[in-house]
Amino acid sequence: MAQATYSIRALVLRKTKLNESDLICTFLAEDGSQIRAVAKGARKPTSSFASRLELFSIDDLLLAKGRNLDSVKEARLVEGFDPLRISLEHTACASSCVEFLDRVSQLGLKSPMLFALAQATFTHMSASDTRKAIQLTAAFLLKALSYAGVRPSLAHCVSCGEDTTGYLEDANRMMHISYIEGGVVCDACHAGSDTVIVPAPMLSWAHSLLHATLDQIDDFVVDDDVSFALLRFCQTWARTHFSINLKSLNFLFTCALA
Ligand SMILES: [Zn+2]
Incomplete structure (x- = not known):
């Protein structure tokens, strides 16, 4: 039975060696989801994938569904960002x-x-x-x-909601920030x-x-x-x-x- 295929536009996020000649590529698809797929032969210098599946590149891909991982059948470079x-x-x-x-x-x-x-x-x-x-x-x-x-949250205190944009405009001011609580903490709330x-x-x-x-x-x-x-x-x-x-x-x- 022929393999089911699908087309996506995707950004190359990561390449991992699978064996002597193949790579596993991690892509960010245009819809923001992550896709991992095998690019067979991509590690060979003669492979057409080598120049098209560079990190940071955007490609139009034809992928074939696999039992475990899908595989890249075709890659057309859209933007290389050299x-x-x-x-x-x-x-x-x-x-x-x-x-x-x-x-x-x-x-x-x-x-x-x-x-x-x-x-x-x-x-x-x-x-x-x-x-x-x-x-x-x-x-x-x-x-x-x-x-x-x-x-x-930079414009409002994460504890009381006070507008803190006035603080941001003061070039000489130091401000309290809570990484865990998610933003700026005003002078009245920072104790504790x-x-x-x-x-x-x-x-x-x-x-x-x-x-x-x-x-x-x-x-x-x-x-x-x-x-x-x-x-x-x-x-x-x-x-x-x-x-x-x-x-x-x-x-x-x-x-x-x-
Ligand atoms: Zn506050």
Whole structure:
């Protein structure tokens, strides 16, 4: 009986060696669900899959249903995002994005905003210098954490609901934040809460990145130390709510202009 096949558009999140010649690829499908499939022969230098199933690429795939894992029958490259593989810093930025998507996406769980966000982020990142690529990585992680259900509350106290946007506008202010409770804690509520103190301008940038489009973010100029503080904020947020330690982000901290 002929194998049942299906077509999807998908982003390559991870590649794992299966044996001498084959790979298992993890994809984020356009609907936001995760798909794993075998790419037979993809490790051979002569394979047409080798150049089409690079990390960060978007492909139109023809997949065949398998008993355990589906297999890739055909792959047509839609967007390769080659600049993301040229510099170490760009690769670390894009790797942080796909590592997060690999960890939060699930088989059969639809979340189409995640795919659209990744595609748009990689389009902008491909045309960016290192500084902007790091800024975009922070924006991606903040937005993706929100789509994954753990949006940080920055404009309201998580205990009493007080409007804290006034705090964000004070460049000299330090603010209390609770990672466990999910956001900012106002001055009246922080006693007894498990909070850390962070500078208001960092949270103000987080608020701006969360609410801006990527086109608007292209025009933002975030200081490098603030971008790195935002990435560390996202790292702790992901660890607290998903038990994820983003290794690519740790690598970015060691290799990029800090
Ligand atoms: Zn409060």
